Amino acid sequence: MGARFIGWGTAVPDRIVTNDELSLTLPTSDEWIVERTGIHERRIGGTVTSLGVEAGNKALLDAGVEAKDIDFLVLATSAADRITPATSAMIAHQMGLSCPAMDVNAACSGFMYAVRTAQGLLETGNKRVLVIGSEHLSAFVDWSDRNMAVILADGAGAAVLEYDPTENDIISFVLGTEGGDSELLTCEHGGYFWMDGKEIFRRAVRAVVDSSEKAMALAGITSAELSLVIPHQANIRIIQAACQRLNIEMDRAVVVIDRYGNTSSASIPLAFADARDNDRVHKGDYALLTGFGAGMTWASAIVKWSK
Ligand code: UT7
Secondary structure, rough: EEEEEEEEEEEEEOEEHHHHHHHHOOOOOOOHHHHHOOOOOOEEOOOOHHHHHHHHHHHHHHHHHOOHHHOOEEEEEOOOOOOOOOHHHHHHHHHHOOOOEEEEOOHHHHHHHHHHEEEEHOOOOOEEEEEEEEEHHHHHHOOOOHHHHHHHHHHEEEEEEEEOOOOOOOEEEEEEEEEHHHHEEOOOOOOOOEEEEHHHHHHHHHHHHHHHHHHHHHOOHHHEEEEEEEEOOOOHHHHHHHHHOOOOHHEEOOOHHHOOOOOHHHHHHHHHHHHOOOOOOOOOOOEEEEEEEEEOOEEEEEEEOOO
């Protein structure tokens, strides 16, 4: 018995903001941003609700199910449209869902935490859970702070998970939180995102490598057996450093940070969608999904696609 991914969807705002455009108002350059982060451009706009609704509806269509078929909505976001009600309630309403809905916030690990939550919901009697990662991070960016402005962006991704009595896509899961590191990346009420980028970078590589090794050990596989790595997209150099330590060549890693920047809990589903569009997702293949973020939080899972 288990949880299967049966449909995916994404949404990004139309507005593209290039590095050159940011360089007009910030002391930065296309050359610096590309070299230090791998980002060429990002999408800015929408709301957590609007992007989440679009991605969610596409995921339902892709799964071949309707709103009435969804038993639970779990929204991962670190930039909720309001403090209350939960943004998931507004998304559920606009999608025509009549099921329970709730937000989870585990920062950039949020999508993975939401998938883990969905897995538990499926094991306790729900048939289908819609998981959405949606972010409107630009609402909390100080556009005079080059440290954050060049990195953060908006977008959404969604997946429908279905209970299956015979098949299981999620082979192992490793999650963690170290709240002692909460000051490293923070956004106060009424304020803006702030981070100690260097320290986050170091800890992120360590968290990804450790949790990925544990997830592989639990699944009983080695990195040589992975067809794909679908990592959180925070910095191309974090992905490169982690892959190198895990003995995974970069051609097995999915990279979309060049086009979308860091979209926090939307980045893993955006990367998955890109991999599938490029025919990189095949039935029976093992993939490592791995994320990290403010908290600090981290989450790695080994997935074996059954579809
Ligand atoms: O989503 C999860 C959470 N976030 C992350 O994972 C982010 C992790 N951290 C990072 O991605 C990187 O630390 C950054 C991209 C934020 C910064 O890159 P870095 O290589 O750590 O740069 P740095 O802070 O060491 O700065 C290097 C130089 C400095 O100049 P000097 O002192 O060498 O003259 C900075 O002042 O680059 C300068 N700098 C910039 N220059 C142009 C810092 N930010 C910028 C910028 N444009 N945006």
